[in-house]
Structures are given as structure tokens and as C-alpha cells.
Amino acid sequence: MSATPNGAAAQPYVAHPIRLTLNGQDRQLSVLPWTTLLDLLREQLDLVGSKKGCDHGQCGACTVLRDGKRVNACLTLAVMCDGAELTTIEGLADGDQLHPMQQAFIKHDAFQCGYCTPGQICSAVGLANEGRAHDTAQIQELMSGNLCRCGAYSNIRDAIEDALPTCRNRGGEQ
Amino acid sequence: MNPFQYSKPADVHEAVHLSSAASRFIAGGTNLLDLMKENISRPEHLIDITGLPLRAIEETAEGGLLIGALVSNADLAWHPLIEQRYPLLSQAILAGASPQLRNMASTGGNLLQRTRCYYFYDATVPCNKREPGSGCPARTGLNRIHAILGASAQCVATHPSDMCVALAALEARVHVQGRGGARVIEFADFHRLPGDAPQRDNQLADDELITAVELPADNLARHSHYLKIRDRASYAFALVSVAAALELNGDEIIDARLALGGVAHKPWRDRAVEASLIGRTVSRETFSNAADALLQDAEPLQHNGFKIKLARRAIIRALSDAAVAGEQP
Numbered sequence: 001m002s003a004t005p006n007g008a009a010a011q012p013y014v015a016h017p018i019r020l021t022l023n024g025q026d027r028q029l030s031v032l033p034w035t036t037l038l039d040l041l042r043e044q045l046d047l048v049g050s051k052k053g054c055d056h057g058q059c060g061a062c063t064v065l066r067d068g069k070r071v072n073a074c075l076t077l078a079v080m081c082d083g084a085e086l087t088t089i090e091g092l093a094d095g096d097q098l099h100p101m102q103q104a105f106i107k108h109d110a111f112q113c114g115y116c117t118p119g120q121i122c123s124a125v126g127l128a129n130e131g132r133a134h135d136t137a138q139i140q141e142l143m144s145g146n147l148c149r150c151g152a153y154s155n156i157r158d159a160i161e162d163a164l165p166t167c168r169n170r171g172g173e174q
Numbered sequence: 175m176n177p178f179q180y181s182k183p184a185d186v187h188e189a190v191h192l193s194s195a196a197s198r199f200i201a202g203g204t205n206l207l208d209l210m211k212e213n214i215s216r217p218e219h220l221i222d223i224t225g226l227p228l229r230a231i232e233e234t235a236e237g238g239l240l241i242g243a244l245v246s247n248a249d250l251a252w253h254p255l256i257e258q259r260y261p262l263l264s265q266a267i268l269a270g271a272s273p274q275l276r277n278m279a280s281t282g283g284n285l286l287q288r289t290r291c292y293y294f295y296d297a298t299v300p301c302n303k304r305e306p307g308s309g310c311p312a313r314t315g316l317n318r319i320h321a322i323l324g325a326s327a328q329c330v331a332t333h334p335s336d337m338c339v340a341l342a343a344l345e346a347r348v349h350v351q352g353r354g355g356a357r358v359i360e361f362a363d364f365h366r367l368p369g370d371a372p373q374r375d376n377q378l379a380d381d382e383l384i385t386a387v388e389l390p391a392d393n394l395a396r397h398s399h400y401l402k403i404r405d406r407a408s409y410a411f412a413l414v415s416v417a418a419a420l421e422l423n424g425d426e427i428i429d430a431r432l433a434l435g436g437v438a439h440k441p442w443r444d445r446a447v448e449a450s451l452i453g454r455t456v457s458r459e460t461f462s463n464a465a466d467a468l469l470q471d472a473e474p475l476q477h478n479g480f481k482i483k484l485a486r487r488a489i490i491r492a493l494s495d496a497a498v499a500g501e502q503p
Contacts, residue, residue: 013177033180069277144408145272
């Protein structure tokens with residue numbers, strides 16, 4: 001979406017100030033009401049790790065963590081994120097030290113084209129934070145909001161199963 | 175998406191006074207923003223209600239629970255009191271949408287997601303729900319997922335919520351606040367059948383805001399089951415779903431609830447069928463008679479006749495599973 005969707009005049013519409021913690025950094029921004037969080041990240045902040053797949057909340061490629069919980073950035077208005085703590089794929093590693101979930105995805109070759117991977121990893125970290133997946137079937141069910149059109153599901157599942165205990169020991173991820 | 179004004183009121187009074195026919199309240203936004211991206215919903219003003227104090231789950235004096243409208247679907251499904259006292263509701267919520275959407279979607283918003291079908295979402299074709307009076311291509315088109323009960327000549331779309339099927343069975347009450355005051359709506363009366371006005375999914379006025387959903391006390395937690403039948407194992411709307419709950423004394427049915435999803439414009443409940451189960455003994459024959467009675471007025475379209483047979487089997491299985499639920503050590 002551009003600043004003037006459908007070519008309509010944006011004149012009477014005002015940008016709103018928001019303040020958020022993005023990947024650990026305090027950010028003060030100004031956003032038009034119809035800007036989605038995904039467009040804010042990708043178009044204005046150059047954080048292009050979160051992907052636009054379907055743009056309708058069906059594929060999960062845009063998954064980010066909001067206050068530790070996984071959400072679809074494409075169905076979130078940026079203006080409604082005032083005060084939120086957001087983590088994208090760019091914020092998971094600690095410097096050069098990859099997040100255990102990122103390491104597990106590499107170890108298990110849990111991707112092919114890689115387009116869904118940032119969303120898969122953020123979703124898997126959200127899954128770990130929830131603490132509700134205790135076996136393989138529960139991992140599969142609770143990862144159903146992330147599609148992989150290459151079909152790397154079996155390796156994605158193995159990576160998550162491998163990393164879950166480590167992630168749980170780290171405590172809640174913001 | 176069209177441009178719009180944005181407001182974030184701090185209390186319910188301010189929120190309902192900001193509202194107009196051209197505004198929409200927004201909480202999770204999972205259905206509304208999707209509809210706005212398709213230009214199907216074009217509000218001039220979004221009123222962000224996420225700053226309102228509607229996030230509590232409280233016990234009522236009558237022994238039930240009052241769920242704030244802003245409690246997320248995930249928080250509700252995994253709340254200890256819901257898991258213990260209303261496992262049917264937990265099961266239904268977790269059968270719907272995806273984990274991301276359940277983290278975003280609110281309790282009130284789940285009730286307000288549009289009854290819809292793919293013709294409603296296709297702005298290049300007529301749809302009486304989208305453009306009243308324009309026609310219904312689903313009646314003569316591809317209608318495999320459409321309604322078999324309570325449809326009208328104008329609309330054959332189905333309500334997609336799983337949560338609402340459980341809330342119908344549990345006889346929830348919807349608390350709403352408008353400019354003229356507050357009122358409580360019985361769940362069975364909240365959503366509408368399409369009739370001659372399929373553009374209206376429910377009986378809320380433009381200025382009315384859902385503030386809470388109340389669950390009355392019951393003795394149904396032990397013997398309840400939510401069964402969802404869909405085209406894939408997860409993250410798909412129901413072709414048919416059944417919320418079944420029984421109160422048993424040995425094998426005798428003391429109370430029974432039965433609600434269906436995926437078959438009508440709203441969660442489908444037939445109190446006469448529920449009443450006919452009371453006093454009977456748990457058996458396949460009892461349940462199959464109930465299924466036949468519930469489906470006696472079902473009307474198939476060209477492609478969805480299979481739903482009648484599927485619903486019959488799903489009702490029998492859900493009631494049978496509810497009867498033995500809680501029996502395992």
C-alpha cells in the first residue's frame with residue numbers, strides 16, 4: 001500500500017505518532033492510519049526479512065512477535081502498535097550469535113527457497129513461548145499458520161522439535 | 175484499502191459516542207482489515223477499541239464467567255477456568271484459524287466476523303450480502319461449502335466461526351453497550367438468518383459495542399466434545415462442525431446441547447431436538463434419531479448434498495464422544 005491508496009487524496013488524513021520498541025530499540029515514528037505493520041517494516045524501515053506472501057493472514061510469511069506473541073504483520077495496523085514491543089527475524093540473533101531456532105533451521109536444512117523461513121522461525125519462537133507443544137503432532141498442529149510451498153515441512157518440524165527445549169530454557173522471547 | 179480517520183478512545187462511553195454508520199470498531203482486525211484490503215468493507219473511520227478496559231475474565235455471582243470483549247481467542251482457549259469448566263469452548267477455539275490469528279482475534283470480534291462465501295469476497299460478481307438486491311451467484315454456482323439449513327433465496331453463505339458454535343451450545347449471553355444504554359442479547363438471537371436482508375449478519379445497531387460475553391454455570395463440562403470436519407487437517411473452515419454436550423446420570427441424559435457450524439448463516443441449534451434427548455438413554459439409536467430430527471428440513475444445493483449425510487454422521491459421533499468423554503482415567 002502507498003501513502004495514497006486507490007489514488008485517493010490523502011490531504012484530510014493525518015499521520016499519527018507512535019512509539020515502539022523494535023528489535024530492542026526505542027523508535028518514534030509517524031504513520032498513516034492505513035499502513036500495515038508489514039508495510040511499515042518493509043517499506044519505511046528497510047526491515048525486509050518479514051515477507052509479504054498472501055497479504056491476507058493465510059500464509060504466515062509476515063509473522064513477527066508482538067509482546068512475545070506471534071502475529072500476522074500484514075493484518076496489523078502500524079498505528080495500533082503504539083507502545084508495543086516488536087521482534088522481527090532481524091532481531092532474534094544476539095550479534096553474531098544466532099538464536100537457537102535459527103541454528104536448528106540451518107542444522108536440519110529446514111528450507112528450500114527460504115521465502116517462508118523468517119515467518120516460520122518467528123512463529124516457532126512464538127510457539128516455544130506459548131509452551132503448548134509437547135509432541136510432534138502438537139508442533140504440526142500449532143505451526144499450521146505457516147505455509148511452505150516448497151514442502152520443507154518435515155525438516156521444519158524436526159528443527160522446531162530439536163530447538164524447543166533450548167528455547168524454553170531461555171524463557172519468554174520478546 | 176480506502177483512506178480513513180483513526181481514533182483511539184479511552185473508555186466505552188467515548189467509543190460508542192464516536193461511532194456512526196460509516197465507522198467500524200476495530201480490535202484484532204483479522205477479518206475487518208482483510209475485507210478492507212479487498213475493498214468490500216470501506217469504513218471512513220476506524221475506532222480502535224484496544225485501549226478499553228475489556229480484558230478481564232471474571233466469575234459471576236451466579237457461578238458463570240464474564241469474558242471481556244478484548245480477551246484474545248488464544249488467551250480464552252488456554253485460560254485455566256475455561257479449560258476446566260468449558261472445555262467445549264477451548265476445543266472449538268483451538269479448532270479455528272491459526273495460532274497467529276488466535277493471538278490477534280478478540281472475543282467480541284469473533285462474533286462479528288462476516289458470514290461469508292467466496293462470491294461475497296469476489297467483488298467482480300453480484301452478491302446480495304455485499305450489494306443488496308444484486309443477486310446470488312452461489313445458488314446456481316459452485317456451492318459445495320454452502321448452507322443446508324436456514325438459507326434464503328437471497329443468501330446461502332455460512333458463518334465460519336468455531337468459537338460461536340460452542341457459545342451457542344453453552345447458551346452464552348452477549349453484553350452490548352450503545353448510546354442509549356446497555357443490553358444483554360441471548361446468543362441464539364445475536365446472529366441472524368439471511369431472509370430478505372442478508373447484508374445484516376447480526377442484530378447489533380451501528381452504535382452498539384460488544385463489551386463482554388457471559389457464560390452461565392452448567393453441568394456440561396464432563397461430557398462435551400467439539401468435532402470439526404474439514405478439507406484438510408488444520409487451518410480450514412468447517413464443512414460441518416458439531417458442538418455436543420451432555421449432562422448424564424449413569425446412562426440417562428439429564429440435559430443436552432447440540433449446535434452445528436458450517437451448515438447455516440449462523441450457528442445452528444434446535445431446542446426441540448435437544449429436548450427430545452432428555453430422559454433418553456445414551457445409545458447410537460438415540461443419537462441417530464436426534465440427527466435425523468435436526469436435519470429433517472435440510473435442503474441441499476447442487477454440490478453440497480454430501481453435507482447432510484456428513485452432518486448426520488458428525489452429530490452421532492460428536493454425541494457419542496461427548497458421552498464417553500471424561501470417563502478415561
